[in-house]
């Protein structure tokens with residue numbers, strides 16, 4: 001199986017929306033339009049992982065985005081989303097994507113923030129490996145489920161694995 005990382009484009013928006021429905025069914029999954037809006041924002045960086053199937057068809061199996069915020073005196077970044085097709089999870093795709101997002105965030109400078117459901121153990125485990133720590137809890141952050149989120153922060157200059 002070949003796996004390649006490149007940039008996410010507006011042509012991927014429908015596939016992203018399809019994956020969102022699978023990955024975040026109770027939490028207002030993003031639409032194709034929401035992805036197109038994210039991709040149009042100048043301060044956002046989005047990436048995709050693709051695989052070429054035996055049939056020769058190329059399939060996008062993971063996507064992730066980070067927003068580069070603040071200013072040059074006080075930069076910070078925020079991971080907006082990361083998702084991997086359930087059939088391709090636990091193969092290192094999420095790691096590839098997070099590596100790339102954090103490389104962008106490190107170039108930009110400052111800490112990196114994200115929100116994650118408090119019961120999302122796979123994602124929390126991944127983020128901890130990259131030096132993110134829990135810095136707060138946001139009640140009823142996800143809708144319509146009403147699930148709580150942890151706010152996690154990775155200090156400037158990184159930490160842990162990467």
Ligand SMILES: CC(C)(COP(=O)(O)OP(=O)(O)OC[C@H]1O[C@@H](n2cnc3c(N)ncnc32)[C@H](O)[C@@H]1OP(=O)(O)O)[C@@H](O)C(=O)NCCC(=O)NCCS
Pocket residue numbers: 023081082083084085088089090091092093094095096115116117120121122123125126129
């Ligand atoms: C979180 C997610 C992106 C991880 O993607 P992935 O491609 O499966 O991740 P990787 O294969 O790179 O795994 C890296 C590490 O994350 C952790 N991890 C991933 N899945 C895990 C699971 N099901 N249980 C526990 N830890 C897990 C492990 O530490 C793993 O390392 P290991 O395989 O060496 O033990 C994926 O599970 C996903 O898409 N989840 C649904 C969407 C989501 O919740 N996104 C995050 C929103 S904040």
